[in-house]
Amino acid sequence: MDGMEFTVKAFHDFLAEGRIMGSRCRGCGAVSLPPRPVCPECGGRDLEWTELEGKGIIRAYTVIHVPLTRMKDRCPYACGVVELDAGPRISGLILGVSEGEKIEVGSRVEAEFVREGARTVLCFRPV
């Protein structure tokens, strides 16, 4: 893992293994999720991989009724910004929710790794 570049591909490859991996700045300690080659907090380039547990809360969300073309068949569906308990936030589909009133900002969720063709997508499900 050391020496592996902080690319979109690497992030997705880890998701395929059921792991949420971000980059941690050795200079200031800031964690970026998804991972990045440059620390957005201090500009540091000395970074390491760090694994995050897929548990957290919804910080913002929506239920989409007018979808993207490729999401047409799942409509309505929920997606949102999830804050992991370790702090970093990430966007994801929120599974099993088709009405806005069923969840709220602050609802607890857990990560699920959903296989979609060749790709693994990070999703969350209310717990």
Added chain:
Amino acid sequence: MRLSRDVAIVGAGMTRFHHKIHADKTSRELFVEAALEAADSVDNGFDMRDVEALFVGNFSSDAFEHQAHTAALMADWLGLCPRAATRVEDACASSGVAVNMGALAVASGAYDVVMVGGVEKMRNLTTEEVTDTLAMAADDLYEVAAGFTFPGLYASLATAHFAKYGSSWEQLAAVAIKNHHNGALNPKAHFQSSVMETAKKLGERRGVTFNDEMEFLRSPLNPVIAYPLRLFDCCPVSDGAAVVILAAAEVAKRFTDTPVYIRGLGQASDAMSLHDRADLTTLRATRVAAEQAYKMAGVSADDIDVADVHDCFTIAEVLATEDLGFFPKGEGGKAAEEGRTALDGDKPVNPDGGLKAKGHPVGATGAAMAYEMFKQLRGEAGRHQVEGVEVGLTHNVGASGATVVVQIYGR
């Protein structure tokens, strides 16, 4: 930030923004129409050959019309070749940024007179294709891949705002009602009828009567687009163009006795993805850009007599009026509900109907805001004129706030 010399608008033109009337036109015809109207609006007459450079805001003629290299094309169609023509793409803030680029180019001394405009011809595509195209302004790999549409991003900001401040969808509805009221007074607006008039018309077709706006807005005739946002919380998909002519202060009086000066400008960026922003109830780039513009102009939020803010969604106007400092954080919705942002309120916002009713041909919006300020500050805004305008502000946002540009205008 400081300008080396003052810059003014000496002429402005725009097409009506609409979803149907431009069906047989392409963006080049729309841009030419707006540019010629801008030239004809110059009090002492304007020769197109006075234009030394052209800046064109355009989001995605590539996807909408299968046409890139938009600025050179517009220069060509206006007979401006071989002058420099530059396209600016910053999503929905494209032509707001183009105004800044044009102003900076004039302030630098490189040019005395430039033309700045924006154009978007969106209605060639289906609603789904437009949804896909607009989503390109978000992070494709990490937001769109998670299912977010463009309305979905603002809907999410709304849930965060509601949760933190106890604001409500009813307050958002007040923004829509106000902006449709204003749009009805603006002959350039996409929608020129109040929410109540629309409710009546749509209700009659289905044999339903609505006693007031809220009853209609809560009904299935106002469907959810992205919870909690409904159709009337969203700007329409429009075609249109807008153009302003900028001149150095030294030469502005050659063109008109009443130029409208750019007193301050600002621009800022922010993390592309919502999940990379610390605060989901504020657009940090708005605060930064506004701070720059206020400082340059030597004014504060209290001095602003009229503002055109970026209300692509009703929640966006609430965020804007708070982040620009018009109202304390969390009280933007309440201010709209109390009528403070109405034409006759103490802080009139979007007198032209805003993106909500005037329409939002993405790349044209920033230039159309400059057009509106040119009219407001000269007392030429007609039925939606705000009384006693000395200082005006424009606020143009790219997508969910990764780009924000602010200008302050004075006489």
